[in-house]
Amino acid sequence: MSLVYTNENCVGCNKCIGACSCMGANVQAERDGKNRIKVDGTKCIACGACFDACKHDAREFCDDTERFFNDLAKGERISLLLAPAFKANYPREYEKVLGGLKQAGVNRIISISFGADITTWGYLKYVTENNFYGGISQPCPAVVGYIERYAPELIPKLFPVQSPMMCGAIYAKKYMGITDKLAFISPCIAKKMEIDDVNNGGYVSYNVTFDHLMKYVRKHNVYGPDCSDEIEYGLGSIYPMPGGLKENVYWFLGESALIRQMEGEKHMYHYLEQNKDRIAGGKTPYLFVDALNCSSGCIYGTGTEPEKNKTEDTMYNLLKIREDSKNDMKKHTWSKKLSPEERLKYLNKQFEQLNLNDFLRRYTDRSASCRHSQPTNSQLNEIFNSMRKFNDEQRHRDCSCCGYEGCYEMAVAIHNGFNTKENCIYYIKDVVAQEKEEIEKLMNDINKQKKAVFNIAENINSEFEMLNTSLQQMEEGNTANAGESTSISEEVENVTSFCNKLSESLIEIRDILTELHENNDEVVSIASKTNLLALNASIEAARAGEAGRGFAVVASEINELAGSSKETAGKSNEGQERIETAIAAIMKEANTLLSIVGKVHDRTQNLAASTEEISASSANISEISNTIKDKMNSLVEELDNM
Numbered sequence: 001m002s003l004v005y006t007n008e009n010c011v012g013c014n015k016c017i018g019a020c021s022c023m024g025a026n027v028q029a030e031r032d033g034k035n036r037i038k039v040d041g042t043k044c045i046a047c048g049a050c051f052d053a054c055k056h057d058a059r060e061f062c063d064d065t066e067r068f069f070n071d072l073a074k075g076e077r078i079s080l081l082l083a084p085a086f087k088a089n090y091p092r093e094y095e096k097v098l099g100g101l102k103q104a105g106v107n108r109i110i111s112i113s114f115g116a117d118i119t120t121w122g123y124l125k126y127v128t129e130n131n132f133y134g135g136i137s138q139p140c141p142a143v144v145g146y147i148e149r150y151a152p153e154l155i156p157k158l159f160p161v162q163s164p165m166m167c168g169a170i171y172a173k174k175y176m177g178i179t180d181k182l183a184f185i186s187p188c189i190a191k192k193m194e195i196d197d198v199n200n201g202g203y204v205s206y207n208v209t210f211d212h213l214m215k216y217v218r219k220h221n222v223y224g225p226d227c228s229d230e231i232e233y234g235l236g237s238i239y240p241m242p243g244g245l246k247e248n249v250y251w252f253l254g255e256s257a258l259i260r261q262m263e264g265e266k267h268m269y270h271y272l273e274q275n276k277d278r279i280a281g282g283k284t285p286y287l288f289v290d291a292l293n294c295s296s297g298c299i300y301g302t303g304t305e306p307e308k309n310k311t312e313d314t315m316y317n318l319l320k321i322r323e324d325s326k327n328d329m330k331k332h333t334w335s336k337k338l339s340p341e342e343r344l345k346y347l348n349k350q351f352e353q354l355n356l357n358d359f360l361r362r363y364t365d366r367s368a369s370c371r372h373s374q375p376t377n378s379q380l381n382e383i384f385n386s387m388r389k390f391n392d393e394q395r396h397r398d399c400s401c402c403g404y405e406g407c408y409e410m411a412v413a414i415h416n417g418f419n420t421k422e423n424c425i426y427y428i429k430d431v432v433a434q435e436k437e438e439i440e441k442l443m444n445d446i447n448k449q450k451k452a453v454f455n456i457a458e459n460i461n462s463e464f465e466m467l468n469t470s471l472q473q474m475e476e477g478n479t480a481n482a483g484e485s486t487s488i489s490e491e492v493e494n495v496t497s498f499c500n501k502l503s504e505s506l507i508e509i510r511d512i513l514t515e516l517h518e519n520n521d522e523v524v525s526i527a528s529k530t531n532l533l534a535l536n537a538s539i540e541a542a543r544a545g546e547a548g549r550g551f552a553v554v555a556s557e558i559n560e561l562a563g564s565s566k567e568t569a570g571k572s573n574e575g576q577e578r579i580e581t582a583i584a585a586i587m588k589e590a591n592t593l594l595s596i597v598g599k600v601h602d603r604t605q606n607l608a609a610s611t612e613e614i615s616a617s618s619a620n621i622s623e624i625s626n627t628i629k630d631k632m633n634s635l636v637e638e639l640d641n642m
Helices: 015-019 049-053 065-073 085-089 094-104 112-130 141-150 152-157 164-175 191-196 210-220 244-253 267-274 276-280 306-310 313-327 340-350 377-386 407-415 425-641
Strands: 004-006 026-031 034-039 059-061 078-082 106-111 181-186 206-209 259-263 288-292
Touching (some): 015 026, 015 049, 049 059, 065 078, 065 094, 065 206, 078 094, 085 210, 085 313, 094 106, 094 210, 106 164, 112 164, 112 244, 112 340, 152 276, 164 181, 164 191, 181 210, 191 206, 206 210, 244 340, 259 267, 267 276, 267 288, 377 407
Parallel strands (some): 078 181, 181 206, 259 288
Antiparallel strands (some): 004 034, 004 059, 026 034
């Protein structure tokens, strides 16, 4: 994880890009649909410029405060290296906080002001012994980080003498015999990079920044009896000031020594870039460049509380410490009454037991992970065209809204994947303008389509009027048909009733004819018997002679009557058979008629039911038609209002 990182407050305003001196350290990224600027830890030098630039509190940093207190709680033996700026920042809380840390388990507390004195001694000794002129001071880890990553040609010009923190740590370990882990109470985020640098031998284990330390102290009430640091120190206490190293050197060499003082989160790195060739070639007139990242020095370092930067109180406190150091007559090394040469003599005497080689270091060229390629003219042209920058004027707008100094730098960033064309305000403007034109054209097309739809809607409404008229007529006709169907059904029921009655009458006639046939049979039977009786009477009359002649006449008439009755009965039977045949035929036809009438009756009933369904369906159609018509009218009104 990067020492400096982006939190959820980021709005992608690009101010951090504009403040950063390291291209690629701030990378445009999108998260959850929002534009954000993330930090690439391999390229970031933790200069803190983005903290000053950001108005959204979107940047935070990591240090070792939590781990430091956790290890103390576990019983780890830890001693402190105390930055000289701590007393200047917290003159009233200073001793109570140290007392609280002692109670929390801290073993020893060593002021790095003493380490700064060793650094001053080391610089002067290295210059004189190695004729090392025109170098760059290295107490600032951000400056070292920049040179290792972005100006590796200047690495040979970096002083190989360790920073005050490292000089204090080496002295504590090698010369005081302290075996504890060492924690640096630090005003600087970037000190973590120096602590973790393999070239520094792991002497220091924790970077505990003022900001995170004091938040922890106040939250957990880490205060105790007044306590102070060990080891007396000299003018090293003013190292945190801008030009603090320069003033230390002047104290021993006199102000005739030409030292270039340079500080500022962005100004510092511009200076190095602009003077890179001169410095690397040893063509500067300076004894060395006193380089600091922070414009107000380490007393207002990147790891201090932001509220401290709002007043001059910390500077006043440090100036008082400085005067105390210079006025203390007991410290002959720093006495005002001595000449620079005498002070230097005393300084060398004070540290004569030290081996300079113990306090030297190496550097690493880290530029491979930080290089960015320059686009060819063809690639640059392609990038500019994709950004809608087609001519020289458009390619040199240089508004810096993207965070870069000019359009060329933005194109380089895009080429290396650090940014996107969508982060260019002019590109967005052009896109918006084009989209506006397209929208206007689309609106014209929509208005034409609206007009066409309006006309179609009007035609549909006319058709609906005709449809409603037709439905009304159909409903009226259907109602009439329903009435006629009902009448027909009633008449058919009358025909059915007539057919049923006819069948019943024919059955009655058939039954009467059956009785008549039976009567005729009986007449024939009687006639036969009468005929036999007449025959017997005729025989008896013949026997009686004259006496039976009258009876013979009666017998003859009876015989004729019997014959006539039999003939009549026979003819009656023949007529009856014809009548029965006719009745059977009529009954058959009547049954056929009844079947047909039944079917007609069923159909008329179905027709009546169908007309009722048609009537109901027509009503539904009419209702739906009216609803659609109303909606079409609403649509027309909406189209008219658009």
